Amino acid sequence: GIKRNEVNVLCIGLDNSGKSTMINQLKPSSAQSQDIAPTIGFSVERFSTTSLSFTVFDMSGQGRYRSLWEHYYRDAQAIIFVIDSVDKMRIVVAKEELDALIIHPDVKSKRIPILFFANKMDLPDSLSSVKVSQMMGLENIKSKPWHICASNALTGEGLKEGVDWLQGMLS
Ligand code: GTP
Numbered sequence: 295g296i297k298r299n300e301v302n303v304l305c306i307g308l309d310n311s312g313k314s315t316m317i318n319q320l321k322p323s324s325a326q327s328q329d330i331a332p333t334i335g336f337s338v339e340r341f342s343t344t345s346l347s348f349t350v351f352d353m354s355g356q357g358r359y360r361s362l363w364e365h366y367y368r369d370a371q372a373i374i375f376v377i378d379s380v381d382k383m384r385i386v387v388a389k390e391e392l393d394a395l396i397i398h399p400d401v402k403s404k405r406i407p408i409l410f411f412a413n414k415m416d417l418p419d420s421l422s423s424v425k426v427s428q429m430m431g432l433e434n435i436k437s438k439p440w441h442i443c444a445s446n447a448l449t450g451e452g453l454k455e456g457v458d459w460l461q462g463m464l465s
Pocket of ligand 1: 308310311313315316372382413414415417445447448
């Protein structure tokens with residue numbers, strides 16, 4: 295087939311943040327593939343669109359599988375970080391994971407764009423993207439371009455704005 299100039303996008307976030315739902319909105323139905331390793335309880339999914347190649351995994355399990363997911367940092371040329379903007383308690387956990395990501399040796403020195411989705415914006419209890427940004431301490435990220443969008447992964451609202459920003463940063 296045609297060789298694409300693919301960009302490796304890592305899509306991460308805590309469990310239940312909406313990654314799978316979001317990915318289903320982004321994914322062409324022809325590109326579905328699943329690569330799950332149930333024996334170790336860590337799952338990775340990969341798929342491609344015309345210009346982007348996605349790797350998706352959960353940053354859950356109290357870092358139990360960190361040594362496995364870290365392996366994907368090296369090849370990442372962009373990161374999508376999905377946050378459940380209703381789950382206020384666990385935004386603290388998401389922040390810890392973000393902080394660990396930013397200082398990781400395979401991420402620290404690279405000026406890769408990070409796109410945040412404050413997901414589940416449709417729910418009445420959801421925090422605004424500004425509030426999520428404050429709680430996540432995004433203004434402290436100086437070494438990389440970043441952007442945050444409110445999103446509804448169920449309808450796809452907000453996804454295009456985010457992906458357009460990412461494409462712009464990558465081209
Ligand atoms: P894991 O599979 O545990 O890693 O979770 P995930 O991050 O892939 O989340 P998933 O896509 O499974 O979504 C978790 C739950 O949130 C599901 O019940 C979704 O239907 C729901 N959900 C995801 N995005 C949204 C959203 O934008 N709005 C609302 N209301 N619900 C959402």
